[in-house]
Amino acid sequence: MFGISLEIWFVYSLIVLAVFLFVNKRISFDVTSLILLATLVVSGILTPAEGLSGFSNTATVTIACMFILSEGLRRTGALNIVGDWFFKLSQLNYRMAIFIIMMTIGVISAFINNTAAVAIFIPVIIGLSKDLGESASKLLMPMSFAAMFGGVCTLIGTSTNLLVDSIATENGLAGFGMFEFAPVGIIFFAAGFLYLFTMGINLIPERRKDQELTDTFEMQSYLTDVILNAQSPFVDTPLKNTKLIQDLDLDIVEVFDKDGTSKTDRESITLEAEDVLRIRGSVKEINKLLNREDVLIKPSEHWEDKDFEMGNAQLIEAVIAPESSYDGMPLRDIEFYKLYEAQVLAIRQKGKVQQDKLSDIRLQSGTSVLLYAKKERVNDIKTAEEFVLATEIDIPDLNQSKIPVAIAIILGVVGTAALGLLPIVASAICGVILMILTGCLTNEEAYQSINWKVIFLLGGVLPLGVAMQKTGAAQLLADTVITNLEAFGPTAVLSAFFFLSMMLTNLISNQATAALLAPIAIEASTSIGVNAEPLLVAVTMAASLSFMSPIGYQTNTMIFGPGQYQFMDFVKVGTPLNLLFWIIGTFAIPLFWSF
Known part of the structure; x- marks a missing residue:
C-alpha cells in the first residue's frame, strides 16, 4: 500500500470526489465532469490533448448524433402514430395493455434514444390508464423497465453500449457489432417480461388513482374564487399594482369579468366591480379573506380540469x-x-x-x-x-409527410453499421446530415435536441478512465478484484463486475459507471489472461439495467412524479429483478463471449 505512487492516490481521490458529487447532486453532473477534466490537466496527469479526448471520442459524437436522429423521428410524428395504434389495441384489458406497452417500447428503444421514447409515451399511457380504469403507476413502471430491456439489445440502444464499445476499440479490441448484444439482450428482455407479467405486476403499487389533475394535485385546499365588491378600493386599479394580493401573499391564477369571460392580457388588466379573481395560496392566507369587506369568497366547489379551460x-x-x-x-x-x-x-x-x-x-x-x-x-x-x-396535448408542427423519410434514414443508419459498410459514428453523422437536408428537422432543432449535459458528462469522465490506465490506478484496482476472486475462476470475476456496475449505477449515472469500470475490466482480463469482451459486456449490461432506484436510470426518473411513486416502490419491484439479471448475466454472457 505504501508503495502506491502519489499519482495513483490522486486519481483515487478524484474518483471518490466524483462519486460523492454525483450522489450529492449539489453540483450538476456535467459541471462535476468538467471539474475532473480540469483537475487532471492542471495537475499534469493528463496532457491537454488527453484531457479533451472525451469530446472527440467516437461514442460522444455518436451519442450526440443519436439525440438528433431521435428528434428527427419525433418531429415527424412517427412515434405518435405508433402510440395511437397501441392505445387502441391496449384498451382491451389491463394485461393486454402491459403486453403491448412493453413490446412496443422495448422494440422502439432498441433503435432510438429510450428517454425520447418514454417522454412521448408518458402522457399516452396516463390517458390509457383513465380508459382502463387502472392506476397509471401500474403501467408507467413496466414501460420504463421495458425501455431498458430494449436498449441493451443493440449497440445504439443506449449510450452505455456505445461508450463501452468506444473504450474497447481504443484499447485495441475489436469492439461490438450492431446486433452483437442482441442474444443476451433478448434473454434479459424475456426474463424481465416474465417477471413483470407474473410476480412484478403484483408488487407495483396503485399510486395514481385520481384521474383529474385538480384531484391529483389536491387543488381543493389551496384554490378559490373571490368576487370584487363594487365598493372595493381596488376597483379601477391595475391588476399588477393591487395590494390585495401583495399584502396576503396570494397569486392570481386568472381574472374573469362578471359574465365569466377570461381577461387574458395580465399586464393590461384593470380590475372592475364584480370581477372574479381565481387565487392560489395557503389555507391560512385564503382564510384571511373571510374578514375583508371588499371581497366575497364564492361558495366552495369541487374543482375539475374543465374549470380551467374556459379561457386561452x-x-x-x-x-x-x-x-x-x-x-x-x-x-x-x-x-x-x-x-x-x-x-x-x-x-x-x-x-x-x-x-x-x-x-x-x-x-x-x-x-x-x-x-x-x-x-x-x-x-x-x-x-x-x-x-x-405528462399531459397529452395536440402538437401543431408535426411534419407527417416526412415520416417515411425519417424511418428510412434510421433504417439506413442501422443497416450500414450492421453490415459493416460504415463505422457507427460515420453512419450516424450521415444520418444527421440527411435528416436536416430532407427537412425532417431544422439546424436549430438539431442543436436543441442534443442533451449537452450528457455530452459534457462524457467529455469529463472519459479522461478519468484514461488517467486510471495511464497512472496504473485501473491495474491496481483490477489486481485487488482478482486477488480475491481469481481462485473461483473468470466467471466469478465477471459476476463481481456485473454486481459492482449494477450497484454503482443506482448511485451515479450509467455513463459514469461504465466509464469508470470499463478500464478496470480490461486490466483485469489482461491480468488473468482471458478475453476482455465478457467483462465489458457485464459492465455495460449492468450499468444499463438499473431498477432499484428512481435515480439509477433516466427513464425511472421521468416516471417518478407522474406515477406518484415512492422511493421504496422501486426497491420492492426492482431488487428481485436486478438480482435475477445478475444471476442470468453471470451464466449467460460467457455463452456468447467466451473467456
Whole structure:
C-alpha cells in the first residue's frame, strides 16, 4: 500500500470526489465532469490533448448524433402514430395493455434514444390508464423497465453500449457489432417480461388513482374564487399594482369579468366591480379573506380540469427532466411566467403535494409541476429540454409527410453499421446530415435536441478512465478484484463486475459507471489472461439495467412524479429483478463471449 505512487492516490481521490458529487447532486453532473477534466490537466496527469479526448471520442459524437436522429423521428410524428395504434389495441384489458406497452417500447428503444421514447409515451399511457380504469403507476413502471430491456439489445440502444464499445476499440479490441448484444439482450428482455407479467405486476403499487389533475394535485385546499365588491378600493386599479394580493401573499391564477369571460392580457388588466379573481395560496392566507369587506369568497366547489379551460389557458403536468438545468434550483429563481407564460400552481415532490411557500422549494429531477399555461405556449413547454410533459396535448408542427423519410434514414443508419459498410459514428453523422437536408428537422432543432449535459458528462469522465490506465490506478484496482476472486475462476470475476456496475449505477449515472469500470475490466482480463469482451459486456449490461432506484436510470426518473411513486416502490419491484439479471448475466454472457 505504501508503495502506491502519489499519482495513483490522486486519481483515487478524484474518483471518490466524483462519486460523492454525483450522489450529492449539489453540483450538476456535467459541471462535476468538467471539474475532473480540469483537475487532471492542471495537475499534469493528463496532457491537454488527453484531457479533451472525451469530446472527440467516437461514442460522444455518436451519442450526440443519436439525440438528433431521435428528434428527427419525433418531429415527424412517427412515434405518435405508433402510440395511437397501441392505445387502441391496449384498451382491451389491463394485461393486454402491459403486453403491448412493453413490446412496443422495448422494440422502439432498441433503435432510438429510450428517454425520447418514454417522454412521448408518458402522457399516452396516463390517458390509457383513465380508459382502463387502472392506476397509471401500474403501467408507467413496466414501460420504463421495458425501455431498458430494449436498449441493451443493440449497440445504439443506449449510450452505455456505445461508450463501452468506444473504450474497447481504443484499447485495441475489436469492439461490438450492431446486433452483437442482441442474444443476451433478448434473454434479459424475456426474463424481465416474465417477471413483470407474473410476480412484478403484483408488487407495483396503485399510486395514481385520481384521474383529474385538480384531484391529483389536491387543488381543493389551496384554490378559490373571490368576487370584487363594487365598493372595493381596488376597483379601477391595475391588476399588477393591487395590494390585495401583495399584502396576503396570494397569486392570481386568472381574472374573469362578471359574465365569466377570461381577461387574458395580465399586464393590461384593470380590475372592475364584480370581477372574479381565481387565487392560489395557503389555507391560512385564503382564510384571511373571510374578514375583508371588499371581497366575497364564492361558495366552495369541487374543482375539475374543465374549470380551467374556459379561457386561452389550460392545466398541464410537467416533469423536471433528468438532465434539466432546473434540477436543484429554487422555484423563485425560475421566471416561469416570463419564460413560458405559465403559473406554477402546485408541486409534487417525493410523493407529496407541496402547495405552500412554493418559491422556496428546490426542484429536483422527477418533480411534477402543475402549470396553468397559455395554450399557444404549451408546445414550447413540451419541446423545452427542461421538461417531460405528462399531459397529452395536440402538437401543431408535426411534419407527417416526412415520416417515411425519417424511418428510412434510421433504417439506413442501422443497416450500414450492421453490415459493416460504415463505422457507427460515420453512419450516424450521415444520418444527421440527411435528416436536416430532407427537412425532417431544422439546424436549430438539431442543436436543441442534443442533451449537452450528457455530452459534457462524457467529455469529463472519459479522461478519468484514461488517467486510471495511464497512472496504473485501473491495474491496481483490477489486481485487488482478482486477488480475491481469481481462485473461483473468470466467471466469478465477471459476476463481481456485473454486481459492482449494477450497484454503482443506482448511485451515479450509467455513463459514469461504465466509464469508470470499463478500464478496470480490461486490466483485469489482461491480468488473468482471458478475453476482455465478457467483462465489458457485464459492465455495460449492468450499468444499463438499473431498477432499484428512481435515480439509477433516466427513464425511472421521468416516471417518478407522474406515477406518484415512492422511493421504496422501486426497491420492492426492482431488487428481485436486478438480482435475477445478475444471476442470468453471470451464466449467460460467457455463452456468447467466451473467456
